[in-house]
Amino acid sequence: MKTAVIGAGVMGSGIAQVLAQSGHEVHCTDVAEDALERARTSVTRGRYGFDRGVERGKLTRAAADAALARLHFTLDLEAAVSATDLVIECIPERLDLKIRVFRQLDRLAPPDAILASNSSGFPLAGLAAATDRPSRVLVWHWASPPVVMKFAEIVVREETDPDAIRFVRKTALGCGKNPIVVKDHPMAWGYVANRIYFAMLNEASRVVSDGVASEEEVNQLMTDCYGWPVGPFAMVKGARKGFGD
Ligand SMILES: NC(=O)c1ccc[n+]([C@@H]2O[C@H](COP(=O)([O-])OP(=O)(O)OC[C@H]3O[C@@H](n4cnc5c(N)ncnc54)[C@H](O)[C@@H]3O)[C@@H](O)[C@H]2O)c1
CATH class of the missing domain: 3.40.50.720 (NAD(P)-binding Rossmann-like Domain)
Known part of the structure; x- marks a missing residue:
């Protein structure tokens, strides 16, 4: 081909x-x-x-x-x-x-x-x-x-x-x-993976800006609770280095 x-x-x-x-x-x-x-x-x-x-x-x-x-x-x-x-x-x-x-x-x-x-x-x-x-x-x-x-x-x-x-x-x-x-959803950006990823990231950022917890604490809680390989803020760093988007 x-x-x-x-x-x-x-x-x-x-x-x-x-x-x-x-x-x-x-x-x-x-x-x-x-x-x-x-x-x-x-x-x-x-x-x-x-x-x-x-x-x-x-x-x-x-x-x-x-x-x-x-x-x-x-x-x-x-x-x-x-x-x-x-x-x-x-x-x-x-x-x-x-x-x-x-x-x-x-x-x-x-x-x-x-x-x-x-x-x-x-x-x-x-x-x-x-x-x-x-x-x-x-x-x-x-x-x-x-x-x-x-x-x-x-x-x-x-x-x-x-x-x-x-x-x-x-x-x-x-x-x-x-x-x-x-x-396809003609009105939504992000298909599945990025819609869910950015929704999660927005809420994680709000938790930090509301003063509820630090980025490190959010990362730890999410890995301990849901078995995620890394927390949301570690995921962002990974994406910048070339993992995910
Ligand atoms: N970087 C990621 O992690 C990632 C992951 C998944 C999807 N994407 C998507 O993939 C696409 C590309 O992202 P990227 O990170 O590779 O961008 P990039 O900036 O590294 O590369 C884009 C390339 O396109 C070239 N270009 C610009 N206009 C062009 C044209 N008219 N014809 C041919 N080449 C042209 C640029 O010169 C550049 O080399 C984007 O839509 C991005 O959202 C990126």
Whole structure:
């Protein structure tokens, strides 16, 4: 399968790496040449890159080299998306930018290609409406770092083509992820994971600003009471370092 990843930042580079490692041809594109350079370095020599993967025994040198050979970095969007089966958009979380890119992708990618967004929460309805193929547009939300996290939140609408859903679910499974298909809510940001995460974080922050308990006390109480691996404020630090979103 030929795939394209649009935006070679933190998420795009990791997603491109996972797809290549899972046997897919990947064309990763960006508007900034230095972003492509950073992505290439991260995928080869970064903390979760191929070299470290080989050192840790996660994959063989031959498998890493084969994956790297399937991974192409380019500034040329049109070439990147030509003849693709699946495009994953990973540009910054700004609706105006995403809508502009979805319009471009709709024009440049093959008519039956699936266009997926890794948005953290923008309703699918708005992204799908920017194209003339709304049934082939969906959200495939990954967590950071993509190489490590099994999270795959796939957001769909009534109108989404069941074949597109099956295809993306199967691709996620093939990438070693644990796909869960959920419904779009046209008025709510955050799908499932981020709606619940931010609701929890808002209340935890209110508890602290009301002077009821300190961040450390909240963390301790929540881990002791609910068996969470870390408390809400430790989770935020983890997200900034590259876990979750
Ligand atoms: N960082 C996380 O933990 C995380 C987790 C899940 C989802 N997300 C979502 O993933 C998306 C990307 O986040 P990120 O952290 O990788 O951002 P990032 O800033 O690291 O990377 C975005 C990249 O997109 C490029 N870009 C901007 N406009 C472009 C265009 N028109 N065409 C091609 N490339 C373009 C930028 O040059 C940059 O390299 C966002 O929607 C974000 O909300 C982020």
